[in-house]
Amino acid sequence: MELVIPSTAYKDSYIEALKDGFCLGSKPPKTPAEIQEIEADFEGFVTKKILKPYNPVPRLREDGKYHQDSPQISYWLIDNGNFIGVFNLRTQLNEFLMYINGNVGYGITPKYRRQGYATRGLALLKEKAKALKMEKLLVAAKESNIGSWKAIEKNGGVLENIIYVPWDKDGERYKRYWITLV
Numbered sequence: 001m002e003l004v005i006p007s008t009a010y011k012d013s014y015i016e017a018l019k020d021g022f023c024l025g026s027k028p029p030k031t032p033a034e035i036q037e038i039e040a041d042f043e044g045f046v047t048k049k050i051l052k053p054y055n056p057v058p059r060l061r062e063d064g065k066y067h068q069d070s071p072q073i074s075y076w077l078i079d080n081g082n083f084i085g086v087f088n089l090r091t092q093l094n095e096f097l098m099y100i101n102g103n104v105g106y107g108i109t110p111k112y113r114r115q116g117y118a119t120r121g122l123a124l125l126k127e128k129a130k131a132l133k134m135e136k137l138l139v140a141a142k143e144s145n146i147g148s149w150k151a152i153e154k155n156g157g158v159l160e161n162i163i164y165v166p167w168d169k170d171g172e173r174y175k176r177y178w179i180t181l182v
């Protein structure tokens with residue numbers, strides 16, 4: 001099992017994962033029309049959407065809010081040649097990331113869940129972060145997302161606090177953890 005830079009080599013299992021409802025964090029699964037579009041130009045999707053270059057300039061979004069990218073490296077978790085999930089490493093925390101989203105975002109394809117992949121993928125991501133000389137990772141999970149915070153705890157996460165996030169539509173609390181790398 002390994003974390004790799006996303007590539008078209010994993011097209012079949014990635015598309016299969018999307019069809020199974022794979023999604024990252026709280027984002028909704030892709031619609032059949034979106035999946036068809038991704039499949040039709042998978043190379044374009046990987047290069048323009050997944051490996052898109054970091055743009056530090058804040059941009060006005062369609063909803064009228066400003067968005068600023070944070071530097072991020074996307075990895076795909078691959079086992080036996082198959083796409084298993086995504087692990088995103090945000091290498092710098094801005095004010096917003098420090099508040100809630102933290103350094104790490106991940107998601108495992110539905111059919112591979114509850115088999116230890118998030119736990120092992122996070123362990124591999126710690127090694128990537130260490131190689132980049134990062135000293136600690138902030139990782140957050142909704143209180144109801146037991147699989148997520150258990151994977152964090154199994155990777156040495158130390159709970160800092162549990163907070164309400166004003167815009168969470170379910171009024172859910174989030175557990176914020178630090179994983180020390182050195």
Ligand SMILES: CC(C)(COP(=O)(O)OP(=O)(O)OC[C@H]1O[C@@H](n2cnc3c(N)ncnc32)[C@H](O)[C@@H]1OP(=O)(O)O)[C@@H](O)C(=O)NCCC(=O)NCCS
Binds near residue numbers: 105107116145146148
């Ligand atoms: C959360 C998620 C990443 C967990 O991935 P996973 O590969 O199933 O996690 P693991 O198999 O490593 O499980 C870790 C622990 O949590 C437990 N667990 C996993 N899912 C669980 C669930 N739905 N309910 C209760 N426990 C669960 C596992 O049994 C394991 O505990 P154990 O070792 O004590 O038995 C996965 O469910 C997912 O991708 N969800 C959608 C996206 C998401 O929520 N991402 C995280 C955002 S912070």
